[in-house]
Amino acid sequence: xxxxxxxEKELEQKKQRMTIAIGLFxxxxxxxxxxxxxxxxxLSNNPNQNVNDNKNQNAEGQVRNVGNKWELIYQGQPYYFSxxxxxxxxxxxxxSFTSFDYSGKQFYIVSDNDAITSEIASTLGRYSSKIxxxxxxxxxxxxxxxxCNETLIVWKDSSENKIYQQDSCVFIEGDMRAADAFLYxxxxx
Numbered sequence: 001x002x003x004x005x006x007x008e009k010e011l012e013q014k015k016q017r018m019t020i021a022i023g024l025f026x027x028x029x030x031x032x033x034x035x036x037x038x039x040x041x042x043l044s045n046n047p048n049q050n051v052n053d054n055k056n057q058n059a060e061g062q063v064r065n066v067g068n069k070w071e072l073i074y075q076g077q078p079y080y081f082s083x084x085x086x087x088x089x090x091x092x093x094x095x096s097f098t099s100f101d102y103s104g105k106q107f108y109i110v111s112d113n114d115a116i117t118s119e120i121a122s123t124l125g126r127y128s129s130k131i132x133x134x135x136x137x138x139x140x141x142x143x144x145x146x147x148c149n150e151t152l153i154v155w156k157d158s159s160e161n162k163i164y165q166q167d168s169c170v171f172i173e174g175d176m177r178a179a180d181a182f183l184y185x186x187x188x189x
Contacts, residue, residue: 063081063084063085063189065084066080069081069082070082070083070084070085072184072187072189074099074187077126079123079183079187080122081119081123081180081183081184082115082119082176082177082180083176083177083180083181085184085189087177088161088177088178088180088181088184089181091161091162091163091174091177091178091181092161092162092163092164093162093163093181093182093185094162094163094164094165095163095164095165095170095182095185096165097165097170097186098186098187098188099124099127099186099187100127101151102124102127102128102151102186103127103128104127104128104129105128105129105151106128106129106130106131106132106151107124107128107130107131107132107150107151107152107153108131108132108133108134108144108146108150108151108152108153109121109131109132109133109134109152109153109155110133110134110135110136110146110152110153110154110155111133111153111154111155113155113157115176116155116172116176116179117133117155119176119179119180119183120153120155120179120182120183123183124183124186132144134146134150134152136152136154136169147169148166148167148168148169149167149168150168151168152168152169152170153169153170153172153182154169154170154171154172155172155173155178155179156171156172156173157173157174157175158173158174159174160173160174161173161174161175161177161178161181162174162178163178163181163182163185170182
């Protein structure tokens, strides 16, 4: 079979149709890829998901035991705690803050316990613009002196675990269980 040789004009039109077809194909891939990404992103950030279910499963807003830590998956990110939600559920937590209240803000931590500071900073540091150690009121250390007009978390060693809020300050009294109770509450657990 002999192939028909086209005129220069016919060859140019054929080349132009092929270029348009390839362009439309590429555009289709881009549009479908973007729509797919948006759809999957919307599914993973669904704010209506139940975050109050404390079953030991690895689903959004649920907590499971991983070795010697407790893992919370929240908005697709893992967070690790020293204590289970069940072991801190009877600790009094009287705050109105959520994790979103720390989003994009600088906050200060007053604590002489490195484990407490680390657990709070590593969890809330994903939301905050900056975390810094500070003093609550006047102090002799070389740290900024802050009051409850600033976003401040104050930890105090105490035999009784409790968490309460005063203006922009959150006071955590007790041990690591109190710190974890505070963090779980911020995530709605």
